[in-house]
Each structure stands twice: as C-alpha cells, then as structure tokens.
Amino acid sequence: MAGEVYEKKLLDRLSDAFIDAFARLADRVRPGWLRRNKSRVDEWKLMAYAFNRSPPGIIGAVLVVSFIVLGIVGPYLAPFSYDLQLTFFDPNAKRAPPGTVIQIKDGGLSEALGVKPGNYTLILGADDQGRDLLSRILYGARTSLVIAVLVMAVGPWIGILLGLVAGYYGGKVDEAIMRITDIFLAFPGLILAIAFSAVLPPRISDFLDAHPGVRDFFLKLFALKPQHAGAMASLISVVVALWIVWWPGYARLVRGMTLSERENVYVEAARALGVPTRQIMLRHILPNIMSPILVYLTLDFGSVILTEAGLSFLGLGAVPPIADWGRIIYDGSNYFPKDWWAVFYPGLAIFLVVLGFNLVGDTLRDVLDPKTRRSIEFRVKKGRGE
Incomplete structure (x- = not known):
C-alpha cells in the first residue's frame, strides 16, 4: 500500500517545487541533509497544503508578497x-486630483525637472508640493x-x-x-x-x-x-x-x-x-x-x-x-x-x-497547530494509493 494521496492544486505543486528546491540546495551545502531531514521536508509540504486551503491565508500571502515585491522594485x-515637483510651476495644479494630466514642454523646464517633454497623467494625483x-x-x-x-x-x-x-x-x-x-x-x-x-x-x-x-x-x-x-x-x-x-x-x-x-x-x-x-x-x-x-x-x-x-x-x-x-x-x-x-x-x-x-x-497559527492542521489535511486527502 502506498502512502496517502493528496489532491494537489496549482498552489500545492508550486509549494512542492519551492520546498524541493530549498531541500536540494540545503543538501548541496550540507551533503546528507536531505536524507536526514526527509520527514521534516514532508511535514513542510503538509503544512503548505493546509495553508493553501485557507482563503484568508492566500489573500494575506498575496498582499504580503505584493508589498515585498513593490518594496524591492517600487523605486x-x-x-x-x-522629490520631483512636477506641478510646482503652476499654483493651480497643486494637489492635483487623480487623473490630472500634466504637460511638460520642451526646453529649460524639462531639463530642470529631469524628464522628457510630454503629457503625464498623475494616476493618484499629487501632494501639496506637486509631487x-x-x-x-x-x-x-x-x-x-x-x-x-x-x-x-x-x-x-x-x-x-x-x-x-x-x-x-x-x-x-x-x-x-x-x-x-x-x-x-x-x-x-x-x-x-x-x-x-x-x-x-x-x-x-x-x-x-x-x-x-x-x-x-x-x-x-x-x-x-x-x-x-x-x-x-x-x-x-x-x-x-x-x-x-x-x-x-x-x-x-x-x-x-x-x-x-x-x-x-x-x-x-x-x-x-x-x-x-x-x-x-x-x-x-x-x-x-x-x-x-x-x-x-x-x-x-x-x-x-x-x-x-x-x-x-x-x-x-x-x-x-x-x-x-x-x-x-x-x-x-x-x-x-x-x-x-x-x-x-x-x-x-x-x-x-x-x-x-x-x-x-x-493562518500560520492554525497550520502550526497539529490538531487544526490535521483536520485541514483530512479534507485534502483524496484517498489511498494502491
């Protein structure tokens, strides 16, 4: 009889791939690590399955990952x-509402601002300094x-x-x-x-x-x-x-x-x-x-x-x-x-x-609690392999 068979979704396959990649990397750094920690790796996968079945956890993970990505590449x-004051030259354009189009003409102004001339839409508007x-x-x-x-x-x-x-x-x-x-x-x-x-x-x-x-x-x-x-x-x-x-x-x-x-x-x-x-x-x-x-x-x-x-x-x-x-x-x-x-x-x-x-x-509180996690895993099981 084979072990438990789980009905894997896309997130499960992604988490498996990530955990396996980490395990292989750890095994290269410390030869024999994967053999000694196989049960731990399997436990991590089960935790990931439980996490993937929690809609609040998925929403939270999306928000957190989005924040981390924007924090890295946002600038x-x-x-x-x-610090670029796009609208300081026009007092009426300060605190421009969302969707305002700012026109920057060629010449000294575009050189002073450090941008190419053209029309720019301030999607979220501007602050009190025209930024x-x-x-x-x-x-x-x-x-x-x-x-x-x-x-x-x-x-x-x-x-x-x-x-x-x-x-x-x-x-x-x-x-x-x-x-x-x-x-x-x-x-x-x-x-x-x-x-x-x-x-x-x-x-x-x-x-x-x-x-x-x-x-x-x-x-x-x-x-x-x-x-x-x-x-x-x-x-x-x-x-x-x-x-x-x-x-x-x-x-x-x-x-x-x-x-x-x-x-x-x-x-x-x-x-x-x-x-x-x-x-x-x-x-x-x-x-x-x-x-x-x-x-x-x-x-x-x-x-x-x-x-x-x-x-x-x-x-x-x-x-x-x-x-x-x-x-x-x-x-x-x-x-x-x-x-x-x-x-x-x-x-x-x-x-x-x-x-x-x-x-x-x-969600981690539920996943890391063995009793709660086991109840979630039970709903994930599809059957037993023959």
Missing part, C-alpha cells in the same frame, strides 16, 4: 523621483519594507535570546532579566519609541558622517539621493528606537515556554550526554518552541509598519522630501477632506499591508 517602477503621489507611495513601500526587515531582524531576537537564558538558567539570572524586562514593559512602547526617536538623530548623523561607507549603504538600501543623506538619520533613529522597545514581549513569551521545555526528557538526556548549554538552548529547545514565535513574528511585521508610520506622522520618522506612508498622510491631512486622495491612498496601502500580515499570521 524602479515609479514614474518620477520621490506624483503614486511615485511617493511606491518609494514609501521601500522605506516601510526596509525598516520592518531591519527591526524584525534584530529587535525580537534580543528578546528571544534573553528569554532563553532566563528560562533555562532560572534563579538570579532569571530574576535580573525579568526585572529589566518589567521596567521596559512599565512604559508604553510608543512613548519610549518617541523619546528615543527624538534624541537619536544627531548622534546617528555624526556616525554616518564619520563612516561614509555605511552612509552610502543605507542610501542604496532606502533608494535615496546623496543630497538627502542628512535626512536619513531620522529613519535609522526609528530603527534603533524600535530595536530598544521591541524585545520585552518576546523575552516574556520565550522565557515561559523555555521554563516548560527545560523539564522535558530530551533536555535531560542532552545534559547527561554532556551537550554544551548553548547547543541545548539553540539546537534543542529553540526549534521546539519556534511555532508560536513564528506566528508572533509574522503578526509583528504589520505592527512595526504601523508604528513606524505613526512615528513619521508625528514628525519623528521620515522628514521631507523622503517618501514615507506616514509622512505622506501627515502632509495630506492639512487639506483633508477636500483633497482626500493624499490621505486615502497611503492610508489604504498601510491598511492592506497590515491586514495581509495579520491574515498570514492567523
């Missing part, structure tokens, strides 16, 4: 640069994506490592780490982020001036022009501020799960065999508590984007002319509701991205 798709709103939203996707990735690549892992140490060692180590965590949790995270975002930019600016290589790296990362390097310090200050305030929740979560996991037999066996403590925490305990952490991380991506937009709206993140969704909403709020498009479209972008991460996180 190259933008019709104009984020194409569509272009600024596309550049803003890059800003939000980079900040979210930088924050989530560092901030949560500080809390995860501290939680592992506190939960595994216990005693005075646990007490010291948790009291520091309680101090940070005693203050609202947004208030702390505002405080750090307000005081860090001058120091970061001095650091960037002293390290031109780092400055150029961040200019390329955020897709900014060299003349706007001075305004970039405010963006990096938001990243550092969110690093500082984003770890306590993860420390609490991981500490509680580690306290439970350290009493299991496999941990006792590893200790008896003389496995180093660091290896026990990172290779044995952490993989077994990774499922809720992964869900938490996914949901927090949307929270980071929302918090960063809020800081920019308050004037503590992106500063003109850098394109950021929160800053675009702030600039357009002065003319709302008459010139509604300057608020509606960037607000819609934030809403869709945060919704996408929440839908993916909720």
